[in-house]
Amino acid sequence: MPTLRDAxxxxxxxxxxRSYDALVRANPGYHAHLRRSARRLGRPGGRAPRVLDLGCGTGASTAALLSALxxxxxTAVDASAGMLERAAAKRWPDxxxxxxxxxxxxxxxxVRGPFDAVxxxxxxxxTADPDEVLSAVxxxxxPGGRLAVHDYTLSGKRHHRAVWSAVCTGLLPLTTALGDGALYRHLWRSVIDFDTADLFAARLTAHGFERVRVLPLPGWQTGITHTIVGQVPGEGALA
Structure with a gap:
C-alpha cells in the first residue's frame, strides 16, 4: 500500500x-504520554534551555514540553501549514x-542551533529520509544535548502489531467520513513499515548518539508507543 510523502x-x-485535536482527545493517554516523554528529556540546570519541538502538529507536543520545561x-516547527495554524492560534507564553x-x-x-534538546x-x-533528519538534528x-523521540514504534511482537492494526481499522470509517481516510491509512502503514523501537534506537547510535535507551509507555500503547532517548557526546545543560 503506498504511503504519502512530502508535499x-x-x-x-x-x-x-480541523478534526485532529478532537480525535487525539479520544485516544486514552495521548497527552499524558507526551508529557511523560517530554520529562524524559531531563530537567534544566542553570539557564533556561533552548528546545526544538520538531513536528509540533497542533501543539500537543509543545504543551507537553511547557509542562516539563x-x-x-x-521553537516549534511543522511542515503542515494547517496544523501549524491551529497550534499558533492557541494561547502560548512569549x-x-x-x-x-x-x-x-x-x-x-x-531555525539554527545550538539547541539543548530536541x-x-x-x-x-x-519523513522521506529519516537518516537525513537525524543528521540535521x-x-x-x-554538546551534551538530548533527543527524545516519541512515536508509535512497535516492539516487533506479533501481538502488538495486531493491536495497532485493529485500532487503526476501527478508526478508518470515521476518518474516511471526515475526508481523511488516505491520511489515516498512511499513518497505519507508516508504523507497520517503519523501524521497530530497537531498530530505531540503533539508528540513533549509528548517528553518534550515546546513552540511547528505549523506554516503554503504559496502557493500550504498551509495546506500540515508546520514548527513545539519546545524547550527543559532551557536557550538556540538561541533567
Missing part, C-alpha cells in the same frame, strides 16, 4: 487539522515560537 503528506495534514525557549518548515529544511527557515513526536516515520544539538 502530499503536508496537504493531507492540512485538511485533517516551563522556562525553556521553545517563550514559544512557531515556524513553518519541514524538518529537512531548518536552516532555510532560519523533541520529536510522531515525526520520523513520516545531530547538527543543531549542543
Amino acid at each position: 502530499s503528506l503536508a496537504l493531507a495534514f492540512d485538511h485533517a487539522a 516551563p522556562d525553556a525557549e521553545i 517563550n514559544v515560537t512557531f515556524v513553518h518548515t519541514p524538518a529537512e529544511r531548518l536552516a532555510e527557515a532560519d 523533541f520529536a513526536a510522531y515525526l520520523f516515520r513520516n 545531530r547538527d543543531v544539538l549542543a
Whole structure:
C-alpha cells in the first residue's frame, strides 16, 4: 500500500487539522504520554534551555514540553501549514515560537542551533529520509544535548502489531467520513513499515548518539508507543 510523502503528506495534514485535536482527545493517554516523554528529556540546570519541538502538529507536543520545561525557549516547527495554524492560534507564553518548515529544511527557515534538546513526536516515520533528519538534528544539538523521540514504534511482537492494526481499522470509517481516510491509512502503514523501537534506537547510535535507551509507555500503547532517548557526546545543560 503506498504511503504519502512530502508535499502530499503536508496537504493531507492540512485538511485533517480541523478534526485532529478532537480525535487525539479520544485516544486514552495521548497527552499524558507526551508529557511523560517530554520529562524524559531531563530537567534544566542553570539557564533556561533552548528546545526544538520538531513536528509540533497542533501543539500537543509543545504543551507537553511547557509542562516539563516551563522556562525553556521553545521553537516549534511543522511542515503542515494547517496544523501549524491551529497550534499558533492557541494561547502560548512569549517563550514559544512557531515556524513553518519541514524538518529537512531548518536552516532555510532560519531555525539554527545550538539547541539543548530536541523533541520529536510522531515525526520520523513520516519523513522521506529519516537518516537525513537525524543528521540535521545531530547538527543543531549542543554538546551534551538530548533527543527524545516519541512515536508509535512497535516492539516487533506479533501481538502488538495486531493491536495497532485493529485500532487503526476501527478508526478508518470515521476518518474516511471526515475526508481523511488516505491520511489515516498512511499513518497505519507508516508504523507497520517503519523501524521497530530497537531498530530505531540503533539508528540513533549509528548517528553518534550515546546513552540511547528505549523506554516503554503504559496502557493500550504498551509495546506500540515508546520514548527513545539519546545524547550527543559532551557536557550538556540538561541533567
